[in-house]
Amino acid sequence: MTDVVATNETILVVGGGISGMTAALEAAECGKDVVLLEKSPSLGGRVSQLYKYFPKLCHPTCGMEINLKRIKANKRIRVLTLAEVSAITGKPGDYTATIRISPRYVNEHCTACGACAEAVAAEFDNEFNYGMGKRKGAYLSSAMAYPQRYVIDPRILGTPDAEKAKSACKYNAVDLGMKEETVNLKVGAVVWATGWKPYDANKIQPYGYDRYKNVITSVEFERLMDPFGPTGGKLVRPSDGKEAKNVAFIQCAGSRDRNHLKHCSRICCMASLKQSTYVREKYADDANVSIYYIDIRAIDRFEDFYKRIQADPKVKFIKSKVANITEDKATGNPILHGVDTEGYHRYDNPHDLVVLAIGMEPSVDASRIMPGVKADASGFIDINATTEAVFGAGCASNALDVNRSVQNATAAALRAIQVVNRVSRAEA
Amino acid sequence: MTDLNKVMVEKYRNDFLKEVEANVEEGNWVKMCMQCGVCSGSCPLGPHWEHPPQEIFMMIRAGKRDEVLRSESMWMCTSCYNCIVRCPRELPITHIMHGLANYAHRLGIAPKLNPTRRFAKMFWNNITAGGRVNELKLSVGLYFMDGFASGIKKGLEMLPVGLGMLKTGRLNPFGLFSGGHCKGAGDIRKMIKKAKEIEDKRKGFAA
Numbered sequence: 001m002t003d004v005v006a007t008n009e010t011i012l013v014v015g016g017g018i019s020g021m022t023a024a025l026e027a028a029e030c031g032k033d034v035v036l037l038e039k040s041p042s043l044g045g046r047v048s049q050l051y052k053y054f055p056k057l058c059h060p061t062c063g064m065e066i067n068l069k070r071i072k073a074n075k076r077i078r079v080l081t082l083a084e085v086s087a088i089t090g091k092p093g094d095y096t097a098t099i100r101i102s103p104r105y106v107n108e109h110c111t112a113c114g115a116c117a118e119a120v121a122a123e124f125d126n127e128f129n130y131g132m133g134k135r136k137g138a139y140l141s142s143a144m145a146y147p148q149r150y151v152i153d154p155r156i157l158g159t160p161d162a163e164k165a166k167s168a169c170k171y172n173a174v175d176l177g178m179k180e181e182t183v184n185l186k187v188g189a190v191v192w193a194t195g196w197k198p199y200d201a202n203k204i205q206p207y208g209y210d211r212y213k214n215v216i217t218s219v220e221f222e223r224l225m226d227p228f229g230p231t232g233g234k235l236v237r238p239s240d241g242k243e244a245k246n247v248a249f250i251q252c253a254g255s256r257d258r259n260h261l262k263h264c265s266r267i268c269c270m271a272s273l274k275q276s277t278y279v280r281e282k283y284a285d286d287a288n289v290s291i292y293y294i295d296i297r298a299i300d301r302f303e304d305f306y307k308r309i310q311a312d313p314k315v316k317f318i319k320s321k322v323a324n325i326t327e328d329k330a331t332g333n334p335i336l337h338g339v340d341t342e343g344y345h346r347y348d349n350p351h352d353l354v355v356l357a358i359g360m361e362p363s364v365d366a367s368r369i370m371p372g373v374k375a376d377a378s379g380f381i382d383i384n385a386t387t388e389a390v391f392g393a394g395c396a397s398n399a400l401d402v403n404r405s406v407q408n409a410t411a412a413a414l415r416a417i418q419v420v421n422r423v424s425r426a427e428a
Numbered sequence: 429m430t431d432l433n434k435v436m437v438e439k440y441r442n443d444f445l446k447e448v449e450a451n452v453e454e455g456n457w458v459k460m461c462m463q464c465g466v467c468s469g470s471c472p473l474g475p476h477w478e479h480p481p482q483e484i485f486m487m488i489r490a491g492k493r494d495e496v497l498r499s500e501s502m503w504m505c506t507s508c509y510n511c512i513v514r515c516p517r518e519l520p521i522t523h524i525m526h527g528l529a530n531y532a533h534r535l536g537i538a539p540k541l542n543p544t545r546r547f548a549k550m551f552w553n554n555i556t557a558g559g560r561v562n563e564l565k566l567s568v569g570l571y572f573m574d575g576f577a578s579g580i581k582k583g584l585e586m587l588p589v590g591l592g593m594l595k596t597g598r599l600n601p602f603g604l605f606s607g608g609h610c611k612g613a614g615d616i617r618k619m620i621k622k623a624k625e626i627e628d629k630r631k632g633f634a635a
Contacts, residue, residue, distance in 0.1 A: 339469045344482070
């Protein structure tokens with residue numbers, strides 16, 4: 001992996017989610033050399049963890065497959081997984097990026113046969129399913145993983161499991177002697193696409209995410225629908241496996257709240273509207289969905305989608321920010337308490353399952369990238385105040401949905417291309 | 429209608445929000461409410477309010493001056509601060525409720541028989557008289573607030589507690605007769621009088 005050749009005409013893309021993949025592809029397909037970094041073992045990011053996209057409700061696997069095919073076909077993109085930037089120094093057109101590459105303990109001989117996973121006994125929380133369910137100590141993060149190469153969890157190193165994995169491999173692909181590497185790359189411009197993470201729901205004390213099993217987040221709900229997910233695609237609640245037919249969505253869980261995230265996370269209204277269709281898909285007329293909201297922000301053409309859900313008699317809209325949640329000990333049902341704004345009626349509504357439409361915060365606080373990169377009040381990259389050729393793409397630059405992330409990433413790629421074009425003209 | 433109330437009605441005519449902003453403590457925050465309702469849902473006494481805080485804010489903006497100022501609602505606030513802690517826009521709701529109650533009282537249109545208002549008056553007179561609270565006078569005053577008979581009844585109910593406090597030295601029976609004033613109580617009264625003058629002048633309450 002240390003054989004990466006990079007010059008100051010190379011564009012470094014940090015983050016291998018939908019934004020990073022898009023920026024890398026757009027730049028590479030314009031003829032620029034790109035190094036694409038991903039800190040986890042596989043490309044795909046949070047989009048690969050979705051069941052369906054809004055508004056067309058198609059499956060993201062399809063879009064991901066197209067992008068992966070483009071990446072495989074393009075010789076100008078070098079993909080480094082398990083790689084993180086530890087520092088960037090220099091100036092626009094002439095940066096040195098220090099990159100730390102963690103060992104995978106599996107080399108390129110891997111055929112993803114899965115024999116190592118079968119041999120290993122140790123299990124860990126499955127990150128791909130937001131900690132719901134377990135995965136083996138030797139694993140492929142998902143069926144769509146790219147590269148299709150297993151990973152040995154460093155926690156099994158030095159245990160008999162590690163040796164079992166090694167001897168189970170017929171292709172001599174398990175290499176327990178791999179070491180962490182640090183490489184310095186010369187690059188001309190950086191596209192920063194480190195994406196977002198869900199706001200820590202434990203901090204929203206009145207909603208009891210830390211206390212009640214049947215209060216989950218929207219990202220977890222998404223995983224329940226996946227046929228390969230923790231419940232095998234069954235929409236059941238965590239406490240007792242009961243079918244979750246009466247589901248409540250709480251909007252602005254962490255967003256638009258000066259005690260939590262100041263900004264509107266933009267995706268959550270559409271995500272809950274979309275997820276209401278999941279409940280209908282599973283339980284048809286037995287489904288009952290309640291959406292508790294301050295105001296529904298279905299921007300521009302999404303209004304049609306909102307109108308369609310509004311017309312569904314099985315989906316109720318309650319204009320109210322829920323004050324707090326308690327639990328009915330006998331049934332395990334969370335009970336939502338509050339006052340609605342349309343008439344000021346006090347309610348205490350029990351539901352099978354409560355989904356917090358959790359807010360979005362940047363994975364990396366932009367102020368920590370390098371001195372010339374400025375953060376806005378929420379930690380996203382403030383493009384207007386940034387003086388370096390480090391261009392935010394997707395959710396590193398703002399709270400965006402997939403569609404807008406892709407547009408934003410294309411714009412970031414164009415900005416990076418202009419910088420390396422200036423370098424090549426100066427050197428010609 | 430008192431004179432001050434007439435003056436204020438004339439001055440602000442159709443703009444109750446402006447009146448609240450100018451005269452009610454922290455009233456300038458009212459316009460920041462986004463009607464999410466978390467305050468009303470979080471209030472432990474919420475079910476007993478005729479108009480919960482969220483509704484009061486909307487009524488202020490809708491110009492429902494009399495309904496708000498003559499309401500018993502904001503007098504229900506017990507200063508538990510749950511609403512302030514949870515408000516996503518950090519409105520000082522507790523303070524606004526007290527501010528509204530105080531303003532209505534100053535205008536002389538607060539509900540005359542509201543027990544919170546009566547107790548607040550009693551407390552204020554008690555503490556400003558001597559610069560510190562005379563607890564015995566205050567509690568006896570509270571028991572007899574609704575008349576002699578009910579005062580005797582409440583007093584007898586509390587007798588075991590009072591005797592217990594007497595025994596442990598937590599209650600001075602002579603407090604009922606002695607002032608129990610702090611040193612320089614007269615100076616404190618002068619300061620409060622001056623502060624009231626300044627406030628009245630600033631808010632245009634001075635006749």
